[in-house]
Amino acid sequence: xxxxxxxxxxAMKFASLIIVTVSASLAMPQPPGVDPAVLAAEQSxxxxxxxxxxxxxxxxxxxxxAAGSGVIIDPEGYALTNVHVVSGTGPVLSCGLSDxxxxxxxxxxxxxxxxxxxxxxLPKEKGKPFPFVKLGDSDTVKPGDWSLAMGNPFGVAxxxxxxxxxxxxxxxxxxxxxxxxxxxxxxxxxxxxxxxxPGNSGxxxxxxxxxLVGINGRISLEKRGRVNVGxxxxxxxxxxxxxxxxxxxxxxxDHATLGAIVGxxxxxxxxxxxxxxxxxxxxxxxxxxxxxxxxxMRFGTTNRFMSTTNQYKNILGIYPKGWRVxxxxxxxxxxxxxxLVRLESLQPPPLRSSVDEPEPKDxxxxxxxxxxxxxxAELYKPKKGYANWHFNEIEQNRVLDGLKKHxxxxxxxxxxxxxxxxxxxxxxxxxxxxxxDNKGADGSPLVVLKTNTxxxxxxxxxxxxAKRSMPLGSGGLMMALYHWHHFLTQGPKGFEKExxxxxxxxxxxxxxDGSVPKxxxxxxxxxxVIHTQHGAVEGKWYFSxxxxxxxxxxxxxxKDTDPCEVYLGDYKMVDGRMMPHRFEVRNGDxxxxxxxxxxxxxxx
Amino acid sequence: MIPMRIAILTILAFIVPATATAxxxxxxxxxxxxxxxxxxFGAGGFVRLNNFGSGIIISPxxxxxxVASPLLDTPELAxxxxxxxxxxxxxxxxxxELDAAIIKIVPEGKQxxxxxxxxxxYFDIAASAAKPPAGPGDWILGFSNQFEIxxxxxxxxxxxxxxxxxxxxxxxxxxxxFPYNGKVYVIDAVTNNPGAAGGALTDRQGNLxxxxxxxxxxxxxxxxxxxxxxxxxxxDVIVKETVNGKEESKTVTLKLPEFVVKGMKADYRxxxxxxxxxxxxxxxxxxxxxxVLTRTPAFVEAVAPGSPAADAGLKPDxxxxxxxxxxVTSITLFIDYLERRTxxxxxxxxxxxxxxxxxxxxxxxxxxxPPAPSKP
Numbered sequence: 001x002x003x004x005x006x007x008x009x010x011a012m013k014f015a016s017l018i019i020v021t022v023s024a025s026l027a028m029p030q031p032p033g034v035d036p037a038v039l040a041a042e043q044s045x046x047x048x049x050x051x052x053x054x055x056x057x058x059x060x061x062x063x064x065x066a067a068g069s070g071v072i073i074d075p076e077g078y079a080l081t082n083v084h085v086v087s088g089t090g091p092v093l094s095c096g097l098s099d100x101x102x103x104x105x106x107x108x109x110x111x112x113x114x115x116x117x118x119x120x121x122l123p124k125e126k127g128k129p130f131p132f133v134k135l136g137d138s139d140t141v142k143p144g145d146w147s148l149a150m151g152n153p154f155g156v157a158x159x160x161x162x163x164x165x166x167x168x169x170x171x172x173x174x175x176x177x178x179x180x181x182x183x184x185x186x187x188x189x190x191x192x193x194x195x196x197x198p199g200n201s202g203x204x205x206x207x208x209x210x211x212l213v214g215i216n217g218r219i220s221l222e223k224r225g226r227v228n229v230g231x232x233x234x235x236x237x238x239x240x241x242x243x244x245x246x247x248x249x250x251x252x253x254d255h256a257t258l259g260a261i262v263g264x265x266x267x268x269x270x271x272x273x274x275x276x277x278x279x280x281x282x283x284x285x286x287x288x289x290x291x292x293x294x295x296x297m298r299f300g301t302t303n304r305f306m307s308t309t310n311q312y313k314n315i316l317g318i319y320p321k322g323w324r325v326x327x328x329x330x331x332x333x334x335x336x337x338x339x340l341v342r343l344e345s346l347q348p349p350p351l352r353s354s355v356d357e358p359e360p361k362d363x364x365x366x367x368x369x370x371x372x373x374x375x376x377a378e379l380y381k382p383k384k385g386y387a388n389w390h391f392n393e394i395e396q397n398r399v400l401d402g403l404k405k406h407x408x409x410x411x412x413x414x415x416x417x418x419x420x421x422x423x424x425x426x427x428x429x430x431x432x433x434x435x436x437d438n439k440g441a442d443g444s445p446l447v448v449l450k451t452n453t454x455x456x457x458x459x460x461x462x463x464x465x466a467k468r469s470m471p472l473g474s475g476g477l478m479m480a481l482y483h484w485h486h487f488l489t490q491g492p493k494g495f496e497k498e499x500x501x502x503x504x505x506x507x508x509x510x511x512x513d514g515s516v517p518k519x520x521x522x523x524x525x526x527x528x529v530i531h532t533q534h535g536a537v538e539g540k541w542y543f544s545x546x547x548x549x550x551x552x553x554x555x556x557x558x559k560d561t562d563p564c565e566v567y568l569g570d571y572k573m574v575d576g577r578m579m580p581h582r583f584e585v586r587n588g589d590x591x592x593x594x595x596x597x598x599x600x601x602x603x604x
Numbered sequence: 605m606i607p608m609r610i611a612i613l614t615i616l617a618f619i620v621p622a623t624a625t626a627x628x629x630x631x632x633x634x635x636x637x638x639x640x641x642x643x644x645f646g647a648g649g650f651v652r653l654n655n656f657g658s659g660i661i662i663s664p665x666x667x668x669x670x671v672a673s674p675l676l677d678t679p680e681l682a683x684x685x686x687x688x689x690x691x692x693x694x695x696x697x698x699x700x701e702l703d704a705a706i707i708k709i710v711p712e713g714k715q716x717x718x719x720x721x722x723x724x725x726y727f728d729i730a731a732s733a734a735k736p737p738a739g740p741g742d743w744i745l746g747f748s749n750q751f752e753i754x755x756x757x758x759x760x761x762x763x764x765x766x767x768x769x770x771x772x773x774x775x776x777x778x779x780x781x782f783p784y785n786g787k788v789y790v791i792d793a794v795t796n797n798p799g800a801a802g803g804a805l806t807d808r809q810g811n812l813x814x815x816x817x818x819x820x821x822x823x824x825x826x827x828x829x830x831x832x833x834x835x836x837x838x839x840d841v842i843v844k845e846t847v848n849g850k851e852e853s854k855t856v857t858l859k860l861p862e863f864v865v866k867g868m869k870a871d872y873r874x875x876x877x878x879x880x881x882x883x884x885x886x887x888x889x890x891x892x893x894x895x896v897l898t899r900t901p902a903f904v905e906a907v908a909p910g911s912p913a914a915d916a917g918l919k920p921d922x923x924x925x926x927x928x929x930x931x932v933t934s935i936t937l938f939i940d941y942l943e944r945r946t947x948x949x950x951x952x953x954x955x956x957x958x959x960x961x962x963x964x965x966x967x968x969x970x971x972x973x974p975p976a977p978s979k980p
Contacts, residue, residue, distance in 0.1 A: 143635075167763075230794035
């Protein structure tokens, strides 16, 4: 199963290199008695190595000086490596490829707890694509599978030609706790006997199809010195995929906690059982009514079963903070229940290299160094809380440009009115809403919503929390409608407090026919998220990764309260603009109601 | 369940050879072997002495073969099976000359010698020993819970390598202390990591070849050796037997499978002997002058900085004349005393002659600290 090599993978040099390799193997006398299967296996291994080799990079300090390894994952030159590699190079760095050339590169995103960094190489000629590798599915990797590790161990290759090592996957779903006093934990990682040595850090681990399944980052050591002892660890690519949207957006990401303490019911019992030991008051887990003593069964976006704390930490450790993930549990005398929990932030640790990194003196802060002449320096915009703000702006624009393709909403900043029907609980009937930026007192915004009764809100004037969260049970639908109009017509300039690309998150739109899904995980849609704040109100905007249609948004009125979630559907053209004709409103664990629009009027 | 398993195995037996290539995954082999492996948790937990190890299941009842190690010196011995079940275990037999021990699972509420009621997958030691041993160049797989990476149902680690030699080790000549005198498999992969001892060495099909040994280091070259004790292991051992109502000690040649059969019946009693192989090595920090004579006086050549001896004030050229009131006539005698009578944590009293004067000092023995872990 050798995939065809994409032509652009190979500069002329490689093409000639392959010809040399192939002709050499043809010219060599075949040893007698060698099983053809062995020769075939050898050839397919060589083919795989040749396929991926051009995308493997030697990560260097700016201008040279080996620091670690990396691998390019898209034609634009974005490459993965370890945080503990880039913390040695600073945000403006160089990368050597196997064409023996050194490329300028810049830091893009950081996942410090997971030890993953995204960097971007700059092409020598504008727009020239880079060779890159395909991301695999690390959940298919099994102990006993063969693997290839590539990189630049000990900085051995002065011409940046990667070193290849070949070995077995020794274990999967391994949990490696942080070193004493450290924070850097390896969750759900892949253990290999493939030789990984100092300098291999950040380099790729491939399966035998040449798909990227992990980033090599750590080795077990004890008394034999800082060399390979047959136990290396790679961060699984599936974990990295969860953070990839964040990394592309220049974020300094964070991992998460459940908002509850979970542990083994009794370590000494014959069978292990995972139970909730304590729930933090007012955490989302608490609001979802998780209780002390609940027996946890399944967790995560792939519904993984768990019975040990290692398995729990493995699952928890692969998600960024803020993600909503399904959690199933059993309670005495009740059937298994599935909830959607918002993961909470881990307090971000101060930026520093892991304590078990042996040469801390060589570590520099991630600040622009003296990098005269590097184009990469122009792509680095430091901002507190971000790895590189420049890339957040790029990602914001990508989403907003995608949104613009669905219509020019800024051209209709006036009052929006809609007529249709509503279904809220047992009640239903005619519905009407009006949203404007200036029809309230003193020309302030006004939202009017008529279902059974008519209610109105002046989003910037009314300060009574009860009024702001009207209609009752919606979590603030009128406020949400105001923010929706504001987002579409004003864009970033309408959000004076915050407008950032917040990476990728899963969204779980319920079936529109009201049927019960077989699991929440089965509903998962990947989205690009924009995070906003306007006044005291925070918003999260979920855009389809496919076509940047706004799939849903949620508005949070106050800290530690459930947001008003609005799922948008039934998009149709209205005067050249895609408009949702179905609004499903949820709050907490419950459906508030559905508004169906039959007619819009969007004023200029 | 069992007929199903047989059916699957039969199908596999026909399919695998037809499609096997040199680069096939060992996933199935790993799964099969893993179901016969246990993680052992016992005594230890201080520096250089792990409280975790590996073992292989050798009977459906839950008998386990592992190495004779200080790990087993506890009434709180526990094992984790491949399916996550945790059981208590007891030691049935230990034979340092074979570096082997038999332990048995004791389910809750059962006595050590009661039938366990378990029906586990297992390695047949006798069948393995009946086959010819592997030779240099043969591929091997190593399975163990090195570094305590796995707990409960997490599978043990697998590594692959090649048999470098099938040979005896010159362990007794001082290069490294080695309890077993017979042939071993020397492996080219780093299989012998902390906690790996007692793991399985198999061929590429998962057939048992031997038991992964302990970590040993050649003191002269500071190199570590990776080896496994083959199922063909043979040793001359002293056993106690009751003959005509009288207890007698005698030396017999014992094969590993024989030890296993006797040990599983709890019918094996090793004669007490020098316990040093079962003990953690104590550390003083003293380097003596070269021990060239039969009775080289215990002159100190060097003292490692920060070591217990350095803390006590010992200096180069000191002559150790008494330890705990016993005369020290040679380096050998002093080392022998440490091995037999002390353990990490023991404080010894030394009488030392320095420039014609006698000094008294106390040395608290430790185990040497390993370097801190790190990343590549």
